[in-house]
Amino acid sequence: MQDTAEAPVISATSLDLTFQTNDGPVHALSGVDLNIAKGEFVSFIGPSGCGKTTFLRCIAALEMPTGGTLTVNGMSADDARRARAYGYVFQAAGLYPWRSIEKNIALPLEIMGYSKAEQADRIARVLDLVELSGFGKKYPWQLSGGMQQRASIARALAFDADILLMDEPFGALDEIVRDHLNEQLLELWARTEKTIAFVTHSIPEAVYLSTKIVVMSPRPGRITDVIDSPLPRERPLDIRDTPEFLAIAHRVREGLRAGHAYED
Numbered sequence: 691m692q693d694t695a696e697a698p699v700i701s702a703t704s705l706d707l708t709f710q711t712n713d714g715p716v717h718a719l720s721g722v723d724l725n726i727a728k729g730e731f732v733s734f735i736g737p738s739g740c741g742k743t744t745f746l747r748c749i750a751a752l753e754m755p756t757g758g759t760l761t762v763n764g765m766s767a768d769d770a771r772r773a774r775a776y777g778y779v780f781q782a783a784g785l786y787p788w789r790s791i792e793k794n795i796a797l798p799l800e801i802m803g804y805s806k807a808e809q810a811d812r813i814a815r816v817l818d819l820v821e822l823s824g825f826g827k828k829y830p831w832q833l834s835g836g837m838q839q840r841a842s843i844a845r846a847l848a849f850d851a852d853i854l855l856m857d858e859p860f861g862a863l864d865e866i867v868r869d870h871l872n873e874q875l876l877e878l879w880a881r882t883e884k885t886i887a888f889v890t891h892s893i894p895e896a897v898y899l900s901t902k903i904v905v906m907s908p909r910p911g912r913i914t915d916v917i918d919s920p921l922p923r924e925r926p927l928d929i930r931d932t933p934e935f936l937a938i939a940h941r942v943r944e945g946l947r948a949g950h951a952y953e954d
């Protein structure tokens with residue numbers, strides 16, 4: 691993805707976050723510099739404990755950095771949270787089992803005081819976006835794992851936030867379902883032009899989805915490589931067999947390996 695004249699949607703400069711724990715300080719993020727432009731799809735990949743979730747939580751103002759600066763839509767992360775700049779999708783769908791799918795999506799809209807008509811409009815639109823039209827009256831347990839995860843994406847989209855933060859949303863699903871959801875997510879991204887920050891442990895998933903891949907390594911949590919993908923935005927699944935795809939996957943793998951060596 692080329693640099694654009696537009697200000698970045700997410701901008702981190704020398705970002706640090708050290709947790710003080712009973713076992714001493716944990717350097718979850720150290721010297722993180724990263725700009726994410728509007729409409730980018732950025733994946734974060736790295737071994738457990740390298741700070742992927744912590745970085746997403748900083749963007750969402752759920753953690754407070756201990757150093758450096760971070761802006762989201764040109765404001766502080768706190769102000770961006772108040773302005774509802776993002777939707778957040780977690781690894782577990784986190785749907786309330788006693789509420790139907792449409793009631794799950796409606797809950798945050800109710801809290802924000804949207805009228806019933808506006809709620810219904812938004813629910814219909816986001817269910818269509820994730821291809822779950824007709825499933826609004828179902829309960830979570832009546833849906834497959836992949837459908838539940840799509841419902842949770844629909845809930846995150848209901849505010850129309852420009853930014854979607856996704857923390858290993860498909861990690862618990864089998865590979866075939868995951869492939870299908872990856873394809874659907876790319877379609878959704880193309881249709882909505884959201885900026886997406888996506889955490890994954892899977893190299894093929896990161897390479898398939900992203901315009902930019904951020905490779906991280908732990909102790910301290912830091913960025914070791916940033917790869918701007920040369921792949922076209924239109925990506926059939928079989929792009930994964932092309933030499934271009936395999937070359938990027940190779941570079942990610944090398945980056946992960948180098949990060950591991952650093953620990954020894």
Ligand SMILES: Nc1ncnc2c1ncn2[C@@H]1O[C@H](COP(=O)(O)OP(=O)(O)OP(=O)(O)O)[C@@H](O)[C@H]1O
Nearest residue numbers: 709711716718737738739740741742743744745911
């Ligand atoms: N609230 C907290 N208090 C203390 N330490 C924390 C806290 N949250 C995270 N950490 C530590 O910070 C480091 C980074 O954690 P983080 O969850 O961001 O890693 P991650 O890359 O997302 O890992 P995973 O892939 O396992 O989810 C880890 O060492 C973790 O134990």
